[in-house]
Amino acid sequence: MDFNQILNQIKTSFKNGLGIPIAILALLAMVVVPLPPFLLDVFFTFNIALSLVVLMVTLYAKRPLDFAVFPTIILLATLFRLALNIASTRVILLEGHSGPGAAGNVIEAFGEFVIGGNFAVGLVVFAILVVINFVVITKGAGRVAEVSARFTLDSMPGKQMAIDADLNAGLITQEEAQLRRIEVTSEADFYGSMDGASKFVRGDAVAGIVILFINLIGGFAIGMGQHDMTFSSAIEVYTLLTLGDGLVAQIPSLLLSTATAIIVTRVSGDKEDMTQQVQTQMFANPKALGMTAGIVAVFGVIPGMPNLAFLSFAAIAGGGAYLIYKKQQETPLPEAVSAEESEEEETSAPELSWDDVQAVDVLGLEVGYRLIPMVDQAQNGQLLERVKGVRRKVSQELGFLVPPVHIRDNLDLKPNQYKIMLMGVASGEGEVFSDKELAINPGQVFGEIAGTQTKDPTFGLDAVWIDPSDREQAQALGYTVVDSSTVVATHISQIIQDYASELLGHDEAQKLLDKLKQNSPKLVDELVPDRMSLAVVVKVLQNLLMEKVSIRDLRTILETLTERASSTQDPMELTMHVRAALGRSIVQGIVGSNDELKVITLEPGLEQLLLQASQGAPEGQLAIEPGLAERLHTTLKEEAQKVEMTGQSAVLLVAPQIRAQLARLFRFSLANLHILAYSEVPENRRISVVANVGQGG
Missing domain, CATH: 1.20.5 (Single alpha-helices involved in coiled-coils or other helix-helix interfaces)
Incomplete structure (x- = not known):
């Protein structure tokens, strides 16, 4: 069998998953089976080369997870080195009396290199090397790994909530969220493994010291006691072999310790390896080099x-x-415009036309001048991409294409202020800091974080503006940490969902019908415009969106409208029938797959009173006394809070004739209360009444 056949068999073994088991069995065999000096030379050389490869990989890895198998490599390399120590110790004690070359050329060469003709100097140099490895590098790397593992595990809940926040805001897709969750879990596993792996490195350094004394003392005793060597001859031979064996083992150990320290102390980066980080961070400011040169x-x-x-x-x-x-000063300047060209432009200004009358943007975002870098992709601004993600996700949830968000600067705003415009009217505003991150208190945190106290502009939760360097600490305390772009994008997402009914007009509804017509032409042609006008369809869709009901199932909506078109053209009544047809999806969105639906109901007397109040009242309103409305609001709020404390959504179940009026009455004051009609609950859902509200509260 030639060398190529042996190499092919090794490759096949690794492909079949047998490489690592075979390697571990070979390590165990090295402990038991005596190795000739030639194989010791080969294995020691391979050990040094392996350590260098591991060190280079850690230097060029852009983030620790790029080398996630590193803890396992440390374990295998440590076992391999210890097996070599045992094999070389056996050879040194058995064959050391025959001369310095008894344990192979590698040990002999390293021993002579360290000793340099002076045994005392050789021992001192080896001792210094061991102290550096044991006291400085391995101890520091072990401490950093321990702290990193602790902080990583503590910050996992905050990172998971940040991923959920980005997913809910539409900044990432479900697949990207899954990948980020896997990455968070992998990061925790990695640092936890590194905490244990650093103990292997530290124990390996201790083992090197113990093996050194065993070889020295055992070699002197065997050389003089069994082989009749003189004291000076035994010292010369066994000291050279022992120091050579120790050095050839400590150099790979030192390389792996250095690699361990590098990978646990470096900061993750997706675009730069360690060399690029040192270059951009240490030599970015010429003042540092200039002051150093002067000193x-x-x-x-x-x-x-x-x-x-x-x-x-x-x-x-x-x-x-x-x-x-000089390199920093070499920035391109804008081309100058001559006075003649400027004068020519002024004289050739076109006449005023209808094109100069700007239409009101359906959706707009105005930012202060300090927030301009957030929307400038040339300055690595992320807000544009975040807004696109919001539009994509909200459009998929609502069932129609949300209009684009037009972004412009407004010098009348505060430098860090922004406003979200809807039909030219400010519908939301806030203040963010592009160089800081917002740590939001989700309701329970384990401590306070230094920063500027504020409120989350979207939901009004307590929050703190912190430095990006404090992100890990804030997540470990239970805060949900997001950057400024995410804050603005989340606010835009909430505004779109709150005012979705105003974003859907006749043009958008016609495009929805045209799209459905490709698959169900008969359904669309039969309804619009023969049996129902487009205006009525638009009003029904707007009513659904106003109550946060998705219109994705447009086919069911149009089938219901076609069925009811002959009996009524009232949008409110049609909306009631459409909601009943969409009952399964509505309830699914509230309680998920839970079979039981816990509801709050009204006493028969109160419900009958509200039914009478709805007759003859203006469309969508209830003619009830203000005192009764206030008591009803207070009681429903208390009962809804009780239900929410159990971790479930609060649902009020009422008669279909008054559902729409109650939903409009409590739309903003009780935003978390879902109001359903009896006809909207599917038959496969079990109803459990948790509270019954009467006229007295």
Whole structure:
């Protein structure tokens, strides 16, 4: 069997998942089976090369999760190194009396390199190397891994809520949210594994010290006791072999310790590896290099100092600062416009026309001048992409295409203020800081975070503006942390959902009909315009959107309208029948897949009174006393809060004839109370009455 056949068999074993098990069995065999010096040379060389590969991978990884298998690699490399230590110790103690080359050329070469003819110096150098590895690198890396694991685990709930917030705001899709959840879980698993893996590295350093003393003491005893070697000869041979064996094991150990420290101390970045981060962060400011050059130059002119070395480095640092400064100053300037061209433009101004009369934007966003970078993609602004994500998600939920959001600056606003415009009228506003992040209190946190106290502009929750560097700490305390672009995008999403009925007009409704006509032409042609005008259809759709009912199931809506068109053209009554037809999806959106529907009901006397009040009253209103309306509002609010404290949605179940009037009466004051009619509850849902409200409250 030639070398190529052996290599092909090894590749096949790894493809079949047998590579790692075979490697672990080979490690165990190395502990038991004596290895010849030639194989020791091969394995020691491979060990050093493996450690270098691991170190290079950690240097070029853009984030720790890019090398998620690192803790397992540490374990396998540590086992491999310890197995080599056992194999080399066996050879040193059995064959050491035959000379320095008994354990292979690699151990002999490293031993002679360290000792350099002086055993005392060799021992001191090896001791320093072990102390650096054990006390400095492994101890620091272990502590960082422990703290990172703790903070990562504590911040998981906040990160999960941030993902849910982005998903609900339409900033990410369901698939992207799933990937981010997997990444959060993987990050926690990684740092937890690194906390344990750092103990392997630390234990490996301790084992190296113990093995050193075993080889020295055991070698002296065996050499002089069993092989009649003189004291000086035993010291020369066994010290060289022991230090060579220790050094050839400690160098890979030091490389892996360094790799461990690098991967747990670096900051994740999606675009830069470690080299690029050092270049952009350490050498971005020429002042730092300039000041360094000046201080080093002062040392260079002091008599008695190595003037050439200091002045040379001062010149290098000064030159680097000058080059960075010149590069930063080389920014393109806008082309100048001559006075003649300007005058020509003024004289050739066109006459006023209807094109100069700007129509009111259906949806608009006005921002202060400090928020302009958030919408400028050249400055890495994320707001435009977030708004597109909001439009996409809300359009899918509501069932029609939401108009685009026109963004413009407004110098009349405060620098950090924004306004959300609907038909030219401000429907929402807030203040955000592009260089900070908003830590929102979801209701329960485990401590306070330093920052500027404020309110979430969308839902009015308590919040704190914090520095981006405090994000991990805030998430560990239970806060939901979002950036400024997400705050504005979430607010826009809420405004769109609250005023969806005003965004749907005749043109949008006609496009919906045209789209449905491609699949159900007979249904559309039979209803509009022969049996019902487009205006009535639009009003019914607007009524549904006003009560946050999706119009995605347009086919069911039109089938119901076609069925009822001959008996009524009243939009309110038609909406009642359409809601009954959409009952399954409405209830599904409230309680999910739960079979039981917990509801609040009205006493028969109160319900009969409201039925009488709805007759003869203006459309969509109830003719009841203000005192009764206030008592009803107070009682329903208390009962709804009791239901919400159990973790379920509050539902009021009433007669179909008064459902719409009650929904309009409590639309804004009791926004979390879902008002359903008896006819809207599907037959497969079990109704459980949790409260019964009467006239007295």
